[in-house]
Amino acid sequence: MPGTVIIGAGHGGVQLAASLRETGYEGRVRLISADPDLPYHKPPLSKSFMKTPDAPLQPLRGEAFFDQNDIALDLGREVVRVERERKRLICSDGSALDYDKLVLATGTRARKLTVPGAELDGVHSLRTAEDARALRADLPGARRVVVIGGGFIGLEAAAMLAARGLSVSVVELAPRLLGRAVSSITAQTIASYLEGEGVSLHLDTAIEAIDGQNGRVTDVRLSDEVLAADLVLVGVGAEPMDELARDAGLVVENGIVVDEFLATSAPDIFAIGDCVSFPQVHLGCHTRLESVQNATDQARSLAQTLTGTPQPYAALPWFWSDIGAVKLQIAGLAREGGETLATRSDDGQVKSVYHLAGGQLVACETLNSAGEHMLSRRMIAEGITPARTVLETGDTAEIKKAYAAVKNF
Numbered sequence: 364m365p366g367t368v369i370i371g372a373g374h375g376g377v378q379l380a381a382s383l384r385e386t387g388y389e390g391r392v393r394l395i396s397a398d399p400d401l402p403y404h405k406p407p408l409s410k411s412f413m414k415t416p417d418a419p420l421q422p423l424r425g426e427a428f429f430d431q432n433d434i435a436l437d438l439g440r441e442v443v444r445v446e447r448e449r450k451r452l453i454c455s456d457g458s459a460l461d462y463d464k465l466v467l468a469t470g471t472r473a474r475k476l477t478v479p480g481a482e483l484d485g486v487h488s489l490r491t492a493e494d495a496r497a498l499r500a501d502l503p504g505a506r507r508v509v510v511i512g513g514g515f516i517g518l519e520a521a522a523m524l525a526a527r528g529l530s531v532s533v534v535e536l537a538p539r540l541l542g543r544a545v546s547s548i549t550a551q552t553i554a555s556y557l558e559g560e561g562v563s564l565h566l567d568t569a570i571e572a573i574d575g576q577n578g579r580v581t582d583v584r585l586s587d588e589v590l591a592a593d594l595v596l597v598g599v600g601a602e603p604m605d606e607l608a609r610d611a612g613l614v615v616e617n618g619i620v621v622d623e624f625l626a627t628s629a630p631d632i633f634a635i636g637d638c639v640s641f642p643q644v645h646l647g648c649h650t651r652l653e654s655v656q657n658a659t660d661q662a663r664s665l666a667q668t669l670t671g672t673p674q675p676y677a678a679l680p681w682f683w684s685d686i687g688a689v690k691l692q693i694a695g696l697a698r699e700g701g702e703t704l705a706t707r708s709d710d711g712q713v714k715s716v717y718h719l720a721g722g723q724l725v726a727c728e729t730l731n732s733a734g735e736h737m738l739s740r741r742m743i744a745e746g747i748t749p750a751r752t753v754l755e756t757g758d759t760a761e762i763k764k765a766y767a768a769v770k771n772f
């Protein structure tokens with residue numbers, strides 16, 4: 364029996380292989396990845412990996428783990444076609460592989476910028492270890508960096524590069540940073556922090572072109588200004604890698620569409636992680652999330668299904684981002700038109716932003732306040748909302764007391 368084949372050895376794929384073994388799955392497990400590196404943590408690529416020229420990749424599991432758990436690891440191999448009728452995969456080297464159950468854990472690719480000059484040398488994106496190595500290798504000759512896009516990856520890299528003494532500008536099309544991922548008060552706090560670190564922000568600004576000389580970037584042309592650039596980092600979002608599913612006739616809409624058990628529209632084919640549009644119980648609609656939590660929790664949930672104890676996927680989303688010295692953590696999902704409550708620490712800095720919908724706590728953003736983040740995760744998951752007057756204090760001990768009082772009621 365060919366067993367379970369997982370396409371993609373990122374956060375979701377590797378966790379699934381591990382969880383299958385932990386839950387007693389006895390069939391064969393094969394992990395295939397187009398990426399040639401031993402599976403690694405992606406978040407450090409825009410953080411600690413940029414700090415020093417020789418910071419190593421952080422492996423998700425040691426090499427021995429795969430052997431010890433009888434997981435076949437097929438690195439540097441790309442699957443180009445799924446033949447559903449024959450339950451067979453075709454790889455780019457022409458080889459074929461059979462499967463009993465197939466899991467698509469293919470993640471996302473960096474969205475490309477479509478302005479003239481986007482293909483010049485010195486213009487980078489950041490999604491894989493190979494991208495990160497290329498960017499890092501280009502840093503020694505650079506003094507002025509332009510980051511295009513004010514999302515998490517761009518801002519993490521901007522803070523890191525500014526700390527390395529580079530002159531960094533961030534250009535963002537929207538009037539504020541971080542799109543709708545966080546409240547405007549959190550976005551403003553992060554903007555002020557970055558400016559304090561010497562990063563120059565150009566909001567509400569479109570890129571007209573990237574100019575170069577001898578094939579290498581020299582400038583980024585904005586509508587009203589030209590920014591000199593030795594290096595450009597494009598961080599304008601990611602797109603789901605859903606072509607295999609689409610070509611195989613699976614339902615795809617903003618990612619591979621799955622049900623609450625992470626099953627696709629085709630029998631014996633499942634999908635997890637960044638590439639998936641799943642029914643989000645907390646929002647009551649299908650959504651796609653890009654986070655380590657979502658990929659690994661979906662993997663754990665699918666392992667239960669594949670070993671005969673299916674549970675609908677219902678984990679509370681949470682996320683973190685390290686933007687220089689600011690640790691931003693988000694629990695839950697904010698709702699359109701909800702209410703926000705911001706708290707501040709003694710020095711006047713924003714510490715947390717609570718999101719309420721219909722009086723119910725649904726999400727919380729914290730800045731360097733890990734205890735409050737953990738507490739808010741518990742409260743949201745358990746549907747507990749302390750009184751507004753208590754939340755407004757931002758005093759973790761007081762909020763904890765109120766939470767305990769409701770729980771023990």
Ligand SMILES: Cc1cc2nc3c(=O)[nH]c(=O)nc-3n(C[C@H](O)[C@H](O)[C@H](O)COP(=O)(O)OP(=O)(O)OC[C@H]3O[C@@H](n4cnc5c(N)ncnc54)[C@H](O)[C@@H]3O)c2cc1C
Binds near residue numbers: 407604607
């Ligand atoms: C620079 C960076 C920083 C990040 N920081 C954070 C953070 O701070 N916090 C957070 O929660 N999340 C962060 N993320 C997001 C997080 O890494 C992703 O949400 C997570 O990796 C998703 O896991 P996944 O398994 O769905 O996909 P991935 O980990 O992307 O893995 C997908 C794998 O599929 C393989 N693949 C795709 N197509 C094929 C094919 N046809 N054949 C064979 N193999 C294929 C790819 O090579 C890849 O190995 C960051 C991401 C990046 C890039």
